[in-house]
Amino acid sequence: MKERSMTLRLAEDRLARAVGIGVISVLFSALLLIVYYVTSGALSHFSWDMLTTFGNTTSGGILNAIIGTWLLIGISTATSFPLGLVTAIYLSEYRGRLSGLIRLSIDVLASVPSMVLGLFGYLVYVIYLGMGFSLLAGGLTLSLMMVPYVARSSEIAFLNVPKELREAAYALGATKWQYVSRVLLRAAWPLVASGVVLSSSIAAGETAQLLYTAGWNTGLPSALTRSQVPYLTYVVWSGINQPSAYANGLAYVSAEVLIVTVFSLMVLSKVLERRGIAWKRS
Amino acid sequence: MKADELAISIASIVPVAFILIIFGFLVFKAYPSMVYNGIKFFTSYVWNPGDISAEPIVVRGFKVSPGASFGILLFLTGTLITSAVALLLSLPASIFASIALALYLNERIRAVVSSALGLFAGIPSVIYGLWGVVFLEPTLYSRVEPEMRALLGFIPFFSGPIYSGSGILASSLVLALMVFPISTSIIYQSAVSLRDAAVNDALALGATKWEAGKLLRSMMRKQILGGGLLSLGRALGETMAVLMTCGGAINSMPTNFYSPINTMAAALTALLDSAFIDPTGMVLSSLAELGVTLLLISVASSMIGRAVLGRVALRGELE
Numbered sequence: 210m211k212e213r214s215m216t217l218r219l220a221e222d223r224l225a226r227a228v229g230i231g232v233i234s235v236l237f238s239a240l241l242l243i244v245y246y247v248t249s250g251a252l253s254h255f256s257w258d259m260l261t262t263f264g265n266t267t268s269g270g271i272l273n274a275i276i277g278t279w280l281l282i283g284i285s286t287a288t289s290f291p292l293g294l295v296t297a298i299y300l301s302e303y304r305g306r307l308s309g310l311i312r313l314s315i316d317v318l319a320s321v322p323s324m325v326l327g328l329f330g331y332l333v334y335v336i337y338l339g340m341g342f343s344l345l346a347g348g349l350t351l352s353l354m355m356v357p358y359v360a361r362s363s364e365i366a367f368l369n370v371p372k373e374l375r376e377a378a379y380a381l382g383a384t385k386w387q388y389v390s391r392v393l394l395r396a397a398w399p400l401v402a403s404g405v406v407l408s409s410s411i412a413a414g415e416t417a418q419l420l421y422t423a424g425w426n427t428g429l430p431s432a433l434t435r436s437q438v439p440y441l442t443y444v445v446w447s448g449i450n451q452p453s454a455y456a457n458g459l460a461y462v463s464a465e466v467l468i469v470t471v472f473s474l475m476v477l478s479k480v481l482e483r484r485g486i487a488w489k490r491s
Numbered sequence: 492m493k494a495d496e497l498a499i500s501i502a503s504i505v506p507v508a509f510i511l512i513i514f515g516f517l518v519f520k521a522y523p524s525m526v527y528n529g530i531k532f533f534t535s536y537v538w539n540p541g542d543i544s545a546e547p548i549v550v551r552g553f554k555v556s557p558g559a560s561f562g563i564l565l566f567l568t569g570t571l572i573t574s575a576v577a578l579l580l581s582l583p584a585s586i587f588a589s590i591a592l593a594l595y596l597n598e599r600i601r602a603v604v605s606s607a608l609g610l611f612a613g614i615p616s617v618i619y620g621l622w623g624v625v626f627l628e629p630t631l632y633s634r635v636e637p638e639m640r641a642l643l644g645f646i647p648f649f650s651g652p653i654y655s656g657s658g659i660l661a662s663s664l665v666l667a668l669m670v671f672p673i674s675t676s677i678i679y680q681s682a683v684s685l686r687d688a689a690v691n692d693a694l695a696l697g698a699t700k701w702e703a704g705k706l707l708r709s710m711m712r713k714q715i716l717g718g719g720l721l722s723l724g725r726a727l728g729e730t731m732a733v734l735m736t737c738g739g740a741i742n743s744m745p746t747n748f749y750s751p752i753n754t755m756a757a758a759l760t761a762l763l764d765s766a767f768i769d770p771t772g773m774v775l776s777s778l779a780e781l782g783v784t785l786l787l788i789s790v791a792s793s794m795i796g797r798a799v800l801g802r803v804a805l806r807g808e809l810e
Contacts (some may be wrong), residue, residue, distance in 0.1 A: 222699035229591025240611045243622040299503035315506040318805045322728025328782045329513050362634030386495040406670050414615025417730035442617045449621050
């Protein structure tokens with residue numbers, strides 16, 4: 210290396226430090242600005258009626274959309290959780306010839322763009338299987354996106370279980386299934402739950418997959434199929450482009466409810482993760 | 492094979508089956524479009540469902556409205572340009588931020604920044620879109636774009652008309668912000684783990700932190716490439732934020748960085764309801780072909796990124 214003066218090297222180092230901290234601060238302020246913009250917009254338009262009444266994105270409130278979002282989260286979590294969990298159990302305990310293929314398909318599924326899943330949901334669930342715009346069509350479409358997240362995070366949760374537990378279980382004569390159901394799942398559940406909660410937080414913020422599978426409803430869906438569902442992200446998308454200030458306000462308030470929902474789910478996921486790791490240490 | 496093993500193996504095949512069904516069904520639906528549009532699908536930028544009220548005509552065995560023509564060149568261009576610009580802006584920032592975090596900042600700030608990265612990665616894309624509409628577009632229109640044109644107008648694509656603020660620049664900036672947390676969390680993790688492995692030695696030998704940082708960067712080539720490709724995959728497929736900020740161009744190619752544009756994901760979303768009123772089904776078929784194209788490009792980018800990263804990606808992506 211070429212010899213350079215110490216002063217120059219130190220000056221360069223200080224400059225790099227300043228630029229580096231500058232880059233971090235600028236980007237984080239931009240990201241914070243987004244949260245700030247939504248929050249201040251929501252506060253300036255807020256009224257309690259917005260949260261407690263049903264509405265149609267230009268008048269009334271967003272209670273129907275809040276309930277609809279939770280119903281969709283419920284359906285998509287209830288369908289993706291067992292599937293993702295079983296896949297993870299296979300990948301970490303049963304490990305057959307199919308492991309490579311299954312892992313590959315989980316990675317591929319995780320990289321399918323959300324609107325392509327939306328198109329698939331529309332073509333297959335809505336039209337081909339005749340579900341119409343509905344809770345089931347929307348929930349199952351979201352579930353396609355959640356399965357890879359649940360499978361991956363559960364697999365990581367299982368990797369965190371000390372291998373002494375497995376050895377002990379098998380030494381006591383447990384079968385594979387006895388080990389999985391009585392030892393592995395019990396030991397890993399906080400981390401598994403943490404992953405499930407994290408993936409439902411992602412589902413809560415989805416829009417593209419729902420536009421052509423869930424539809425919209427000024428009330429609540431009356432059945433699992435053929436009855437449209439309202440949801441929060443739709444209010445944000447359609448309300449912000451409306452000319453009326455009230456519709457804009459509904460969009461801001463929905464966006465704020467979404468941010469609060471997503472962040473709370475993420476915090477819950479972190480709490481569960483801490484619990485899982487603390488268990489391992491003790 | 493025991494019963495539990497059989498049951499679990501069968502259930503685990505479901506993701507594999509879904510991939511095959513998604514791909515198979517979309518290709519099946521896209522077949523009429525492939526036959527009707529041929530290679531023009533990729534070389535033409537005109538998207539025209541034709542005269543849907545007229546009697547459909549039959550072309551090469553498929554019903555289609557007279558005058559219909561489906562080309563995705565505009566959408567393909569939009570997807571590639573916005574993603575490329577987004578990555579050009581965010582990846583260097585990611586690398587710089589990761590190295591600065593790993594070398595210059597203390598443990599407490601690092602912990603705050605890395606959990607903040609997780610939160611920002613979790614902000615729904617429609618909210619980035621909302622911010623693009625209410626803040627970014629008016630700012631670009633009234634302040635940034637006129638300045639850029641005055642200062643950089645001598646460079647091609649920086650001169651010419653300014654539109655409403657929505658367009659290539661707005662979409663690229665929103666995408667850059669959205670993918671920044673993804674690439675940063677991957678690169679930052681490897682920066683922290685490699686710091687202990689090698690960079691501490693360089694520091695002990697009297698290197699400045701900046702010099703150690705350059706060493707760190709050269710050691711992280713793989714992670715930078717992988718993190719970049721994964722965030723590219725995300726940017727290519729991003730829908731709502733781009734749909735809201737792209738200006739929804741149709742049948743006109745962009746002339747500069749301020750022009751309205753459309754991307755494959757945004758066009759797919761915006762045009763799907765036009766398929767409802769098309770009696771021939773050719774619009775839906777062409778949209779399915781658009782979907783397959785987008786699927787292949789975006790999955791390819793993400794999968795190459797994962798292959799480069801190896802198992803590192805498993806954790807990084809979830810954070």
